[in-house]
Amino acid sequence: MxxxxxxxxxxxxxxxxxxxxxxxxxxxxxxxxxxxxxxxRARRARQLLDAARGATAEVLGVRPDELSFTSGGTAAAHTxxxxxxxxxxxxxxxxxxxxxxxxAVLHAAExxxxxxxTVREVGVDRLGRVxxxxxxxxxxEPGTALAALISASHExxxxxxxxxxxxxxxxxGVPLYVDAxxxxxxxxxxxxxxxxxxxxxxxxxxxxxxxxxxxxxTRFVPPGxxxxxxxxxxxxxxxxxxxxxxxxxxxxxxxxxxxxxxxxDRIRATVAATxxxxxxxxxxxxxxxxxVTFSCLYxxxxxxLHALDRRGFAVSSGSSCTSSTLTPSHVLVAMGVxxxxxxxxxxxxxSTEADVDRFLAELPGIVADLRAEAGVVDL
Amino acid sequence: MxxxxxxxxxxxxxxxIALARRLPDLPVGATLRVLADDPAxxxxxxxxxxxxxxxxxxxxxPHAFDVRRDV
Numbered sequence: 526m527x528x529x530x531x532x533x534x535x536x537x538x539x540x541x542x543x544x545x546x547x548x549x550x551x552x553x554x555x556x557x558x559x560x561x562x563x564x565x566r567a568r569r570a571r572q573l574l575d576a577a578r579g580a581t582a583e584v585l586g587v588r589p590d591e592l593s594f595t596s597g598g599t600a601a602a603h604t605x606x607x608x609x610x611x612x613x614x615x616x617x618x619x620x621x622x623x624x625x626x627x628x629a630v631l632h633a634a635e636x637x638x639x640x641x642x643t644v645r646e647v648g649v650d651r652l653g654r655v656x657x658x659x660x661x662x663x664x665x666e667p668g669t670a671l672a673a674l675i676s677a678s679h680e681x682x683x684x685x686x687x688x689x690x691x692x693x694x695x696x697x698g699v700p701l702y703v704d705a706x707x708x709x710x711x712x713x714x715x716x717x718x719x720x721x722x723x724x725x726x727x728x729x730x731x732x733x734x735x736x737x738x739x740x741x742x743t744r745f746v747p748p749g750x751x752x753x754x755x756x757x758x759x760x761x762x763x764x765x766x767x768x769x770x771x772x773x774x775x776x777x778x779x780x781x782x783x784x785x786x787x788x789x790d791r792i793r794a795t796v797a798a799t800x801x802x803x804x805x806x807x808x809x810x811x812x813x814x815x816x817v818t819f820s821c822l823y824x825x826x827x828x829x830l831h832a833l834d835r836r837g838f839a840v841s842s843g844s845s846c847t848s849s850t851l852t853p854s855h856v857l858v859a860m861g862v863x864x865x866x867x868x869x870x871x872x873x874x875x876s877t878e879a880d881v882d883r884f885l886a887e888l889p890g891i892v893a894d895l896r897a898e899a900g901v902v903d904l
Numbered sequence: 905m906x907x908x909x910x911x912x913x914x915x916x917x918x919x920x921i922a923l924a925r926r927l928p929d930l931p932v933g934a935t936l937r938v939l940a941d942d943p944a945x946x947x948x949x950x951x952x953x954x955x956x957x958x959x960x961x962x963x964x965x966p967h968a969f970d971v972r973r974d975v
Contacts, residue, residue: 804955822955823917823924845916845944853916853944863951864944865917904924 531880532839535727536679536707536816536871541770542729548769549731552762560761574761577768584775585714585721585738593737594764598706598724599629601735604748605702605720606633609671610642612744613700617668618642623655623685624859625678627704631855643668652808653683653860661693669699676708676715680843680856680869681807682816691717700743707813709736710774712782719743728774729874730767733760777874782814785872788881789817792870799889806862816871818843820857821892823901824866832891833868838884843867866892908937912967916944920952923971927958930973941967 532540552573558564560571575589582589595601610620620637622630624646638644645663649655655674664672672694677684687703694701700719708714710728714721720743725734739745789812797805802822821829826844833840841847843854844867853864870884896902909926911919919940927936938949949969953960961970 802955804951822952823921825917845942851915851943853947858947861947861950863955864947865920899921901921901924904921 530837530839531876531884533870533872533876533880533884534839534841535873535876536869537841538726538732539729539873540875541731542773542874544773545730545766545770549762549766552765556761556765570761573765574759577765580768580772581736584771585709585736587738588741591738591740593739594759594767595722595735595737596760597733597735598627598722598727599735601722601724601737602627602629602704603633603636604737605704605722605739606630606671606673607636607748608739608745609700609702609720609743610637611746611748613670614746616698617670619645619666619669620671620673621645621647621660621663621666621669621699622673623660623675624648625653625655625680625856626673626675627679627706628855630673630675630704645669649683649859651860651862653678653681653806653856654808654811655685655690657686657689657693660690661696664690664694664699665697669697671702672699673702673704676703676705677712677813678807678856679707679816680854681818681860682707682812683808684811684813687715688717691715707816710771711778711814720745725763725767725770728771730770731763734763734767774874781874785815785876788872788876788878789814789870792817792881792885793819795885796888799885800892803892804863806857806860815873816869818867818869820844820863821866821868822863823899823904824892824895825899826865826867828895829866829868829892832895833888836887836891838887841869841871843869906935906937906970908939911938911940911942911945914940914942916942916948918942919945920948923949923952924956927971927973932973932975935961935970935972937964938969938971939967940969945969 556573558566558570578589582592634644647660691701702720703718706724709723721738723736726732805819826842827846845853857864950960957975959972959974
């Protein structure tokens, strides 16, 4: 990262944690052998994998044999949804999910619907919190095989009522899958779920490592040939690095969350006060500590993103013009909030107060310039 | 008769900008129908109405959005 660049897109990919870099280098030296073989070097690789699994399971508060590593968060989400549904096919083919799930979950839902399954989507309120009563009603429908609720919105940060949803699911014997990609390594995990997935490069691990937890007693049939049946197809050094960085991130999480919470509060208050016609979205209090999203009226999201990039700020956007499909973020649409001129800022462990203050100092002028160029200043 | 503002083919935020320019020309209580086929319009036109204290009346057909001038 260049010294002048403020990287504010941790929710897409966190920079590699130093603990990951160190573990990765060591594991590349020591963990390249096939852990399924029987000679000493292979056993060494197997020990590294087992240790990584044990450390990761400990952070998550699960048993090591409930955890598997996948080729990424997307693969873990696909496997959780399709495997959870396949495991309960005899009960029915209904899948319930919130309207603000990650696209990986929505794509798995599309696959399920295309194969003849039923999908029920449950809406959210203006702050991006799922309609719990509607979620419970949908889960109660006969033939519901699986329900999914993201731990906290990856786009606006609003924490979801996972434990209450899990209670509603338990009443009807329906397993709950939680996509915890934005929570693992940052905030304590909720209780009551049956399946959970996460992604290492969201907490500072390397890309290409996902976690899938299937609690004991959950009916689950892996879709397709099992990726990890022999632990041979996994990227062992990357898994070792993921586990080391998770342990480090977990140890730092409480202090970091406190620091991020203060900075995000400052962004929320200052943006609302200094940028005219801006909508700061998501729950102001019950939210992820490190993430904030706002939309600027009459501003083109792509132009704003590029203008910020030129000033050394890397952010993401849920505006339609910044997406490959030219559709706005389904999360912003579900919330009914302004989708153009959208910016998501997400902080990482090395984000500084000075980075944030420079952003807050420059943003009003950048937005004003774009509005002046578009001739919309007095609208 | 409802005024029609044709913004088809324009990408967001242009339909919302056109709406913001046109609506003040209409008397309070009048309805403007915005035609817009950008997928963001269905979200952003009601959101604009909320932010500006105008009344979003709904979408009578795909790509059509009715707004009443309240203030």
